[in-house]
Amino acid sequence: MNKKNILIVILILYRFNHLFAEAQRSAKLVAYDSIVVPGQEVILSAKLEKKILFFRPDVKGEKLFFYIDNKNMGESVTDNDGFAYLPCTIIKPGIFELTVKVSTASEFFSDTASAKIFCSDKKKPTIIVDIDHTVADVSWLGYITRSNIKVKPLKNAPEILQKLSKKYNIIFVTKREDVFLRKTKDWLKMYKFPDAPVFFWDWGNYPISSAKYKSERIKKLKQIWKNISIGIGDRDTDIEAYLENGMKVIKIGKENKIIPNVTFVSDWEEIGNSLFGK
The missing domain is CATH 3.40.50.1000 (HAD superfamily/HAD-like)
Known part of the structure; x- marks a missing residue:
């Protein structure tokens, strides 16, 4: 194999290794809708999973940040099943936007996840x-x-x-x-x-x-x-x-x-x- 072909092989292997490393860090973040009654506590939830072809292994020990209508509500760490939970209280009826983000310090990267919180009187049919x-x-x-x-x-x-x-x-x-x-x-x-x-x-x-x-x-x-x-x-x-x-x-x-x-x-x-x- 001449030097030119060797160089091509090295570049291909380098690129493959780079793509594999990126795939190992790619994750999927999901936020879930919630229902709640005014003045009562709701448990916000989200899940972080790796994206490896058709497999989605859970990611534990990663810090997630929760926002309601762009207001920072706090943070939580994913458990062994990849879930993170954060309790909060919604005071008034309405529909509120939930946004969840992975910490910028995380080794994983993911798009921001969104969901909604629906707050209504418990007696409404x-x-x-x-x-x-x-x-x-x-x-x-x-x-x-x-x-x-x-x-x-x-x-x-x-x-x-x-x-x-x-x-x-x-x-x-x-x-x-x-x-x-x-x-x-x-x-x-x-x-x-x-x-x-x-x-x-x-x-x-x-x-x-x-x-x-x-x-x-x-x-x-x-x-x-x-x-x-x-x-x-x-x-x-x-x-x-x-x-x-x-x-x-x-x-x-x-x-x-x-x-x-x-x-x-x-x-x-x-x-x-x-x-x-x-």
Whole structure:
């Protein structure tokens, strides 16, 4: 091998080593939506993971900074599962912007993560809404293989939910893994759904069963907003989770059977008529 080829090989190896070192330091930071009652404490949460191809190892021992509406609320260190938590108290009702950043002293680098804090009276009636085949005309598998622009909402879903949000709190609870958090929120915003908290499934932290996951998630949410009374979904697992939490159920998809506290509808127009008493 002549000197020129040796030099080329050295440069290639140097570049590869540089890219590998950068990949080792690249991380993904995720911030999560929260709900709270005025004057009560809320636990803000975020998670830091490495970005290594399809793997996402948790990053522990890293300092994260939390901001609400650009005000520094404090810092917290990620635990063994990559999570960092920070308690704070929200005084007045409203929707507040949460921003989380990795310390500039960290060996890892990541984009800033954002989420929202929804503060409302605990007695206000609240609706839980599924996403796939409930507001999005797509299956879970179809969603992860398509761009947002190719996923359409079910007819009238954005408009009906916007109207319902004047009377009810809305919460989206989905079995989608939180790796799709940003994509899902962008889709909801694109089609003008109401600004509402979205709660995702996380591998390793919730049951694999959709019914068990949603039941557990809703049970925790009801400890904060007491009047979560209606659930809208399209699957039997949705019905199971909602009924376990003592909720009235609206299931999209007509069926020739009668289940106590379950209403079967064909579309969102029927849902609107049902909840607006038409």
